[in-house]
Amino acid sequence: MESTVIVENTTGNKLFSAPVSAGMPFHRGTLRDPSTLRLSDIRKDRGIPLQAQCLSRWPDGSCRWVLLDFQSDAAANVGYRYMLTARGEAAAVGYQVAVQESETKVKFSTGRISLQHDLTNHVLPVVVRATSTWQHEIHVNSLRSKLLR
Numbered sequence: 001m002e003s004t005v006i007v008e009n010t011t012g013n014k015l016f017s018a019p020v021s022a023g024m025p026f027h028r029g030t031l032r033d034p035s036t037l038r039l040s041d042i043r044k045d046r047g048i049p050l051q052a053q054c055l056s057r058w059p060d061g062s063c064r065w066v067l068l069d070f071q072s073d074a075a076a077n078v079g080y081r082y083m084l085t086a087r088g089e090a091a092a093v094g095y096q097v098a099v100q101e102s103e104t105k106v107k108f109s110t111g112r113i114s115l116q117h118d119l120t121n122h123v124l125p126v127v128v129r130a131t132s133t134w135q136h137e138i139h140v141n142s143l144r145s146k147l148l149r
Contacts (some may be wrong), residue, residue, distance in 0.1 A: 001030055003040065006080040008076035017071040023055070024066050024084070031086055033061040039070055040083045048082065072096075 003024065009015055030038070034052035041048050048070050056065040074080055100107045107116045 001083045001086040005068070006079050007072045007082065008079040009076060012076050014076050015072070015074045018074060019069070020072050021067065021069050022071060026063050026067055028058040028064070029060060029062050031066065032061065034063055034066050036086045037066070037068075038084060038085050040085070042081045042083055048147060087104070089098050 005022070005024075007020055009018070010138055031054075034054045037050060037052045039048040039050040040046065051069040052070075053061040053067045054065070055067050056063070058064045069082070071083075072080060072082075098109045100109075104120055105118050107114060109115075
């Protein structure tokens with residue numbers, strides 16, 4: 001199974017890692033497990049991390065309607081083509097999550113984003129960091145945000 005997914009940026013601005021959410025119908029018997037779906041960026045010949053969820057099933061148990069969520073870079077007023085394919089086994093995640101634990105906190109990191117949770121405080125995560133040219137740090141507990149150089 002192969003399908004083309006076209007993302008059109010009509011905002012007039014270049015977008016970086018813009019969230020894309022789309023529903024896609026499937027013929028009866030075509031797809032049983034949405035975790036077997038893979039999304040490829042045709043321009044760069046690379047896989048794109050994808051979340052796929054079956055929202056509705058046919059009487060035979062196959063997926064009728066699947067929700068696709070991924071991120072796309074897009075130049076202003078340009079359409080980009082992605083290839084959606086289904087393979088026999090679940091798609092591998094394109095990145096790993098590192099976990100560091102101590103007595104008082106646990107930290108999860110993908111390399112580009114990290115989340116630190118204070119185990120002594122039973123509320124939302126304490127610090128979330130996203131790495132780019134500017135580092136952006138969000139303190140969820142106090143609902144304040146600041147830019148770091």
